[in-house]
Amino acid sequence: MPIYNAGAYIERCAPSLVNQSLGADAYEVLYVDDGSTDDSAERLQRLAAAHAHVRVHRQENSGWPGKPRNEGIDRARGKYVQFVDQDDELSYEALERLYALAERNHSDIVLGKIHGTMQGPSNVFKRTVDRCTAADAPLFESLTPHKMFRREFLREHGIRFPEGRVRLEDQLFMARTYVRAKTVSILGSYPCYQWNRREDGGNNSSRRITADDYYGHLDKVVEAIKEGTPPGDLQDRLLRRSFRVELLRPVSEPRVLRRTGKDLEEYYTTVRRMAMTSYPPGVRDGLPAISRLRAELLVQDRLDSLVELARRTEKIKARVEVDDMRWRNGKLVIRTRVGMVRADGEPLTVVERGGRTLLDPELLDGIGGAEDWEVPDPFSYAYGELIVHDTANNQWWYPEGELAPTLEPLGGGRHRVVVAGETVVDPLTLAGGAPMTPGTHQVWVSAQLLGVGRRPRLTPAPGRSRILLGTVAVGAPPRLVLPAWGGPGGQLRLDVSGASRIGTTRRLLLRTAADHRFRHGVRGVLRRLPRGASRNIRAAARQADRWMLR
Template sequence: MLRASVVVPVYNAGEHLDRCAASLTTQTLSPDSYEILFVNDGSTDDSADRLHRIASEHAHVRVHHQENSGWPGKPRNVGVALARGAYVQFVDQDDELAPESLERLLALAERNQSDIVLGKVFGTMAGPSNVFKRTVERCTVKDAPLMESLTPHKMFRTSFLREHGITFPEGRVRLEDQLFMARAYVRARTVSILGDYPAYQWVRREDGGNNSGGATTATDYYGHLRAVVRAIHEGTEPGELRDHLLRRSYRVELLRPVTEPRVLQRKGKHLAEYFDVVRRMALECYPPGVRQGLPAVTGLRAALLEEGRLDSLVELATRTRRIKPRVAVEPPVWRDGKLAVRVVVHHVRGDGEPLGLVRRDGDWYLDPELLRGIEGAEDWKVEDPFAYAAGELLLQDTTTGHWWYPDAELTPSLRALGDGRHQVVMEGETLIDPALLSGGEPLAPGHHEVWLNSQMLGVGRRARVASHSRPHVAVGRAGGQVVAPRWAGPHAQLRLTAGGVGARPLTLVRRTLAATASHPGGRRVALRVGRSLPRGARRRARTWASRTHKWSLS
């Protein structure tokens, strides 16, 4: 048996198919240990010809043709049925796998006998997700936030899918990915997460061709969400776990039409239609424990929804969209090769005053000034001021878009404001280790911006870690290169510029490639320039070169 099968549904992919295929055929995994299955779903363009050419050039590529089924569900199912690999990795025709993805994902899967392996996602369709904050050898939906990652671009043990009959719905079914993943997660005994290597590049096409097309109604969309909810009910017993898993769809999908910006964009009958549909679903499909576990503002929205108070939801959205984060940062200092960054963050209302709580008769109540005059919202009791409270720093590589998380989290606390008012704040010191932050390797040469995610009282915000006073921060050295922190741009955002030894390896590689562009070897030119670079830089150079689909670095 092969170690893996990569399943790619194809429909009118055009030139995107060549880019996708190049990333799959050039994996570091030995070609004789995996196969690539392209399932052509009745394409009417030149995709069939492209697939035949690709298969003729690569012995481990197989092509299956079928009549058009409408959406990717059936071709994925056909791919699983045809797969000869112990594991199946789903890839969409517009996307790519980074060069070491299969090798790393399989090592993690085989080491843990995993049913599912999540590879870190990056690209123009993906923002930062702390699901991929770090590599996790073994977890389940009981102890990891897996429901926050519901796309199918993952690796699955083939026998796991077959034994449990886990398939995609076929035809034009909205939320088909969520339905598939809900069925898989509740049955998986071991899930692994590859967080230290950006594995799956999720690409937004300029023509929008990789988005589900066609208009939909509220009734249609939420009818499909009911199927996802049913799958969770079928795979769990009543109780805390079921409530926990359902909370994600309640918070993200069900409350979306009654939360800013959607509830402020829709008007009249259009808004009323969505409100009626989601309210009915909230009352019929979700146990009371789902709403009870929500944080303050989110729980208030849920209560107003279930009580039928649309006008109150609109007014609440008008006020909460003005809530902003306020970040205070102390001058960062170097400590044992790590940059220590201490921050404090709190949220303020639209009038600039802190978003607060009041204490009365031993109970906490949400900020009266935020809720004043909103029918059904005043005197909203907050059971736990720290429910869902979270804060963390993260860095973005401005060249690749990769997000990295230092191994630290901020701590929530209450600060007295006087007259019985308090505010929730998140604070703490984060040690940024430039020598290890990038998946255990040094930061790539270039610029890395520092951001802060905060979640307090059910309001989540991302903010720049910035200081308009621009205090001096010393230059450090880590991972064999100079790391210069500075306050950059009009926002005075903290930015780490990695350089020094090996500071411009990609420039060197690009110039070398350009100089040999006329070499008769064409796509097969192999350059040994990578050998002279530091290990991390050599890997990044190989990654960049492979994405040109013309070069390989040895």
């Protein structure tokens, strides 16, 4: 852990480090104090005096995390190293589980599921993966260094963090490791790393970022990928992420609509030059339709067209349709369909014309350089999935089932691209193989179509009625699960009550009766309770029924 003027964050984070389930005799905690000027040194010394497996090294200030991390690699004595930032925490079993996964698979890198206020849902951690590489897994979607590395792997390849004030130092380090790692493992079943947003905003540097500075360092990331891969399909795929996410960002909404004058021109000129000189043509060719169009307009030097395209694309929304929802053997089965609609409420389409498939002419009408934009593959980068957010613990879980892309004919050669399918939410296994915890769990949708990504709440489509289901009891001892619509937009929520939470149980049963809008709703739930349900739960159902009669 690199430390610089961490102050009270040292004590806040320390318990999660020194009390790992792995056992104090199996690991060490190595703090590298990068010349702190506050009382961090004294705090660290007290911590080391109280815990035999804590070591502290102090050095002159280097101004950035790279050098203290490198110093930590050099001084570490373990087989693996795990990087942690000074304001973050590890879950209790993180090291034990990561180590077991690494040893079982002889892994060079192990990615532990990240959660916290600095991390939203990431389908990199959708499932636990024993063995993968950058060639067959979306590893480049996770570029923070908060991972476990085999120390000899880093030494063997001479992989170091850049030292000094280097932007994107984490991306550069991870690019060098991913392209060389023979075995990478992903622990998706247990939230390992809590990435916290500091109350004082201390996660971010206060130094102004210039276009030349930022993209000069991005160019080094690009070169690192090129050095570690031969030219061809794999290299293009790995480079596509930085092109799509970092390079096109200044010419996409919302940034291109907010920057003006010299500031916009500076970023535009910089990314245009880099698009033409740093990336092989195959990178642009493999992008989804709208992203590929942005790249073409950038190369054609059409800033005005990029601005107008961003203005129209920003207004595209996802339309979610819940076709069916029902309980099946104690599991909630949801059939959904997701498409995109333009600002006028009409579907975002592709059109067959003259043997070619073209991107929605209504969207592109009047945008110079975008006329008759061809879509070789309407399903490029198309995907969809449901995500469940455990709001009490701020953790995201992925149910079984993905939404598959398909074309739906609209007449006149027009088609809308949608993702559709069945998702199965198992309350007993959703949380990484464990039951859902008591509390409220919100259901979201994540979809990417034609280069437009959206993450809307799962709500009924406009004009469609809500599907109402009763509460079910699952597991032993039984816990009650109630699908209900509420909150912003009437989002689908799963309210979960443990058997001992009688007050919550009563509220859930009451809500079931209210949702069904008939007097015997609660009694219907009562009949579905298993024989082993506790007398308290049955009593709560009868109590709720009496309240409804009143």
